[in-house]
Every structure is written in C-alpha cells, then in structure tokens.
Amino acid sequence: MPGMNASRPSVSTAFLDRLEAQTQATMAAAEPPSTPFAGAPKADRSHLTATVEEAAGELHRIVRTLHADPEVAFEETRSAALLAEVITNLTGAAVQTGAHGVPTALRAEVATAGFDPQRHRTVAVLSEYDALPEIGHACGHNVIAATGVGAFVALARLISSGSSQVEGKVVFLGTPAEEGHSGKEVMAAEGAWEGLDAAVMTHPYGYDVVDVLFIGRRLLRVTFTGQPAHASAQPFQGRNALDAASLAYQAIGLLRQQMPPSDRVHAVITDGGTRPSIITDSSTMQLYVRSAYPETLLDLSARVERIMHGAAMMTDTSVEVEWDHYPPSLPVRGNLTLGAHWARSLAERGREVLPAGVVPDVLAASTDFGNVSVRVPGIHPMIAVGTPDQALHTREFADAAGGPRGEAAAVDGAIGLAHSAWDFLADDELATAVAQEFADAGGPLDPATYFA
Ligand SMILES: [Zn+2]
Ligand SMILES: [Zn+2]
Known part of the structure; x- marks a missing residue:
C-alpha cells in the first residue's frame, strides 16, 4: 500500500486502447475456424448436448459454490470433493481423489465395452479449480471446473447408454494448482499424461477464441x-x-x-x-x-x-x-485441427469463435497446460465470460465468473469439450490429422528433461 503522502501514478491506457481497436478490426475481418472432418454422428452430438443441458443445474452449482468458497493451489479439498460428488451422482463412475501424487487431484474413467488400447483412442477432459489469494476466482477456474465435469458426465452417460457405435475411453482429470504452480507437471511424474491420445480443456476469457498465445x-x-x-x-x-x-x-x-x-x-x-x-x-x-x-x-x-x-x-x-523450484511450463501448443471442432460446437450455441491470431500475442501469460500440450495433442480454447475490457486476475473478472455469464459458459463449454472429445474418438481421419499437426509441431517433448 502506498504511504500516507504517496499516491499511485496515473497510467495511460493509450497502448491498450490501440490494441483493443486493432483486435476489433482483426475480429471484424476474421473467418471463424472451420473443419473438413465430419466428427461424431449427429445423434451422438445431440445426446451429449441434451445431457449437459439436463445437468445444467449441477454445473451452475459448481460455478457458484466454488466462487463463494475459493481455495488456493494444493488446498482445493472442498472443491475437489464437490466435483467428485457431482460426477459420481450423475454417472455412477468412481472418482479417485489424490490421483497422480497430488492430494486434491481427481481421476475417473469410462470406456466402451470393447475398448482395446491398441485399436481405440483415449481422450482426457480436464478441470482446474484453484483460486487466487485474496481475489478468489478471478481467473474463472470455477467455470473450468464445471466445464470439465459437464463434458465428462455427458461422455460417460453416452457410453453407458449403449446408443453409440463409437468406441474409446474418456478420462476425467481434476488438475489442482495452476496459479503460480504447475500442478499438471507434478501429476506428470505419476503418469497422468500416459496412455492418452488427446487432452481437452477450456479457459474463461473476454472473448470466444479458439487459441491464444500462452508462453x-x-x-x-x-x-x-x-x-x-x-x-x-x-x-x-x-x-x-x-x-x-x-x-x-x-x-x-x-x-x-x-x-x-x-x-x-x-x-x-x-x-x-x-x-x-x-x-x-x-x-x-x-x-x-x-x-x-x-x-x-x-x-x-x-x-x-x-x-x-x-x-x-x-x-x-x-x-x-x-x-525451477516449481516445474517449468512450456508454451501451449494448441491443436487447431481439433480446435476447429470446438469452434463448430460453440457456433451451435450461438457463440462465434474467433480464429487463432486475433488476440495480440503481446498479451500472453503462461499455464501448466503447456506441458500437457507438448506431450499429447491438446486444445485450450478460451470462452467468453467477461467482456473484452475485463482482464483475467481482476475483481471485475471474478464477478463475471461467479455470475450468469460464468454459468452460461460452463454449459456451452461443457458441450464444446464433450463434442470435441467424442469427434476425436469417432472420426479416424480427424484423429490422424490431429496427430499429424502435433508431429509437424515437433512431436512429443518431455518438459521434465527438456531443460536438464
Ligand atoms: Zn490465472
Ligand atoms: Zn487461469
């Protein structure tokens, strides 16, 4: 806090204003991402949408409860318990708490009856749920928590319904301690990212955009x-x-x-x-x-x-x-082939998703999902919760994440993740293109040894 006689300097917003104008101009000219791949059968996609809509009340409850009771990195015990409770209640799936060496990490999985890892794919859906000290869920991880849970619930119930021909496995991973730490890298040491073919999550933001730079x-x-x-x-x-x-x-x-x-x-x-x-x-x-x-x-x-x-x-x-007292975070390598399926799904919800490159790279931050995205193909699209002028890690953004916009994003985001994951399991050509993009970007990297 400034002293009695000190006052904070006034800071010009001229550069930010220019960036905002530039972003608006790029947005106006931008074509939404599109995909040449069919993805999952329409009936499956509709089933997933309907299940998330049915579960909307529980997703809203996650958004509000976590927002009212924020827990910081590695201390997310009540948040983790709520997520596990909702998943078990809605799917019957057992949820492991303390997964992959982190007491507040979660893991659940559901596979189709004839699942064979040699022939079928495995996709992970991720939730974060840690808050920031003092300003709570100003990064909107309460919304991320609900999107991951909603997607997993929809995917698990589609599998248990037996109504789909698609085969594969879906893993839910609750990943603590993103803020100021690298919980996902701690989990890596205990095998969290092994046996996966793709990983999907979303993050609240001021825009709907398929990919932004995370350094x-x-x-x-x-x-x-x-x-x-x-x-x-x-x-x-x-x-x-x-x-x-x-x-x-x-x-x-x-x-x-x-x-x-x-x-x-x-x-x-x-x-x-x-x-x-x-x-x-x-x-x-x-x-x-x-x-x-x-x-x-x-x-x-x-x-x-x-x-x-x-x-x-x-x-x-x-x-x-x-x-690296905490594990390093590598830049996020967003898979745009799979990201286009997220965009297609969000468009069905009435959101127009911007392509990569619209948000200026100068605004970049970092996330421990980077380390996941260099191990397996992954998407980390941003979903609009705040308004474009509301930055992450502010009280304004925390208010948005705990209100109706956060609740709406939880439902739309869950549908987007469920569709992206199921499209990936269903469509061999899509999966091949996703893997090719990953290989072209350098293939797998091990962050634990990269800097050694
Ligand atoms: Zn943050
Ligand atoms: Zn965040």
Missing part, C-alpha cells in the same frame, strides 16, 4: 554471497551481495532491449540485507523467465544465467543459481 515460464532463484563488513569503518573488507543483485537487476533491464518481443523476464530482490551499516553478505532474487517457444525459452534461460554469473564476477561475490 512458457521458468522460475529462477538466485543467491549472491559476499563478505560482511562494517559499512563505515571497514567497507573495503566487505564484498557486497546487494550490489551483485542490483547489477543483475539492471542488466536484466538492458537485456530486454535485445530479447524477442514476446519474451519476458521479471525480477524481484527478496533479500537485500539487514542494516545500512552492514555490507550485505547475502542477497536473493526471484525471477520468472518466459518465452513463446521451447527453444527460445532455453536460449533466454542461458542468457539470464550468464548475467547472474557476470554480476557475481563484477562484485567479487559468488552466486548460486537454482532453476
């Missing part, structure tokens, strides 16, 4: 160690670790001018000493390092690390560089 992110902790001394009596006997952090901080600022435009480095100095009269002998920095591609994230990581060593050298201190 990769690594966390870096740096400790400089110097020599303490009396800052007045014998400063020449000291080696100043705060100077090292200060130089590193300045050098990051200079580095920014020579970075690719979508790269980001943010730093804070979390420990800079104790008393002005003591030369600081230990200082600590924390940094986020972000980039749009795995290989550019690797390159940026090396440049930042060299800055830290340079700052230590200039100040005659030593440095310890610790990467």
Whole structure:
C-alpha cells in the first residue's frame, strides 16, 4: 500500500486502447475456424448436448459454490470433493481423489465395452479449480471446473447408454494448482499424461477464441554471497551481495532491449540485507523467465544465467543459481485441427469463435497446460465470460465468473469439450490429422528433461 503522502501514478491506457481497436478490426475481418472432418454422428452430438443441458443445474452449482468458497493451489479439498460428488451422482463412475501424487487431484474413467488400447483412442477432459489469494476466482477456474465435469458426465452417460457405435475411453482429470504452480507437471511424474491420445480443456476469457498465445515460464532463484563488513569503518573488507543483485537487476533491464518481443523476464530482490551499516553478505532474487517457444525459452534461460554469473564476477561475490523450484511450463501448443471442432460446437450455441491470431500475442501469460500440450495433442480454447475490457486476475473478472455469464459458459463449454472429445474418438481421419499437426509441431517433448 502506498504511504500516507504517496499516491499511485496515473497510467495511460493509450497502448491498450490501440490494441483493443486493432483486435476489433482483426475480429471484424476474421473467418471463424472451420473443419473438413465430419466428427461424431449427429445423434451422438445431440445426446451429449441434451445431457449437459439436463445437468445444467449441477454445473451452475459448481460455478457458484466454488466462487463463494475459493481455495488456493494444493488446498482445493472442498472443491475437489464437490466435483467428485457431482460426477459420481450423475454417472455412477468412481472418482479417485489424490490421483497422480497430488492430494486434491481427481481421476475417473469410462470406456466402451470393447475398448482395446491398441485399436481405440483415449481422450482426457480436464478441470482446474484453484483460486487466487485474496481475489478468489478471478481467473474463472470455477467455470473450468464445471466445464470439465459437464463434458465428462455427458461422455460417460453416452457410453453407458449403449446408443453409440463409437468406441474409446474418456478420462476425467481434476488438475489442482495452476496459479503460480504447475500442478499438471507434478501429476506428470505419476503418469497422468500416459496412455492418452488427446487432452481437452477450456479457459474463461473476454472473448470466444479458439487459441491464444500462452508462453512458457521458468522460475529462477538466485543467491549472491559476499563478505560482511562494517559499512563505515571497514567497507573495503566487505564484498557486497546487494550490489551483485542490483547489477543483475539492471542488466536484466538492458537485456530486454535485445530479447524477442514476446519474451519476458521479471525480477524481484527478496533479500537485500539487514542494516545500512552492514555490507550485505547475502542477497536473493526471484525471477520468472518466459518465452513463446521451447527453444527460445532455453536460449533466454542461458542468457539470464550468464548475467547472474557476470554480476557475481563484477562484485567479487559468488552466486548460486537454482532453476525451477516449481516445474517449468512450456508454451501451449494448441491443436487447431481439433480446435476447429470446438469452434463448430460453440457456433451451435450461438457463440462465434474467433480464429487463432486475433488476440495480440503481446498479451500472453503462461499455464501448466503447456506441458500437457507438448506431450499429447491438446486444445485450450478460451470462452467468453467477461467482456473484452475485463482482464483475467481482476475483481471485475471474478464477478463475471461467479455470475450468469460464468454459468452460461460452463454449459456451452461443457458441450464444446464433450463434442470435441467424442469427434476425436469417432472420426479416424480427424484423429490422424490431429496427430499429424502435433508431429509437424515437433512431436512429443518431455518438459521434465527438456531443460536438464
Ligand atoms: Zn490465472
Ligand atoms: Zn487461469
């Protein structure tokens, strides 16, 4: 909080206004995504839609209950319990809590009678349900929770009805701790993403858009160690670790001018000493390092690390560089072939889904779904909950996510995910094209070893 006499600076919105105008112009000219593939039989798609509509009351209850009772990363016990309860009540499927090594993670699965992993495909539907400290569900994960549950319920009930010829397996994965963590990568160590052919989820946003840029992110902790001394009596006997952090901080600022435009480095100095009269002998920095591609994230990581060593050298201190206290998140590799099926389904709900590239890349953040999307083909489309001027992680967005717009998005999103997943199981040509796009984008990557 600013002090008594301090006031916050006023910040021009001129650039944001330009971006908004540019987005509006691109939107007006944009063609919605389209697909050449038939997907699932019409009767199956109608069955899925009808089931989600029947379950709408329960999906609304998830949206409202989580919103009123937000739980932060790794502490989502009541949220996870509610999701498990709704799934079991509506499908009879057993839900495992504490799946894949995370106490608040969930897993359930349903397969068709003749399921054979050699011949049939498996698709996962994901829910997130963690909130932000203080501002609650300002990222709308209460809506994500409901979309995943709604989709899984519809898919499971279509399978149990026996009315479809389509074969395959559907897995529900409740994935905790997206905010500031990488819960999905923690789950990866316990096999969450093995045996899958595709993974689908959606995220609330200001627009309906099939794909936006989510850049990769690594966390870096740096400790400089110097020599303490009396800052007045014998400063020449000291080696100043705060100077090292200060130089590193300045050098990051200079580095920014020579970075690719979508790269980001943010730093804070979390420990800079104790008393002005003591030369600081230990200082600590924390940094986020972000980039749009795995290989550019690797390159940026090396440049930042060299800055830290340079700052230590200039100040005659030593440095310890610790990467990725939480697992790194790679950029999201959205599968546009499958995304087009999401767009087709949302269009049936009266939403016009924008193609990839409409939202300026400069507005990018990061998500742990990136690590899923480089292991298996995945979609992470955005569904309109707020208005275009409402940014994620604000109180305004939290209000929208907990209200009628959040409830409507939960139903439409669940239908979109159910249709996309079932289309993928049903249509061999679609599935081949999805796998081809994934292979063309570089094939599978293992985030756990990529930066090693
Ligand atoms: Zn968020
Ligand atoms: Zn989010």
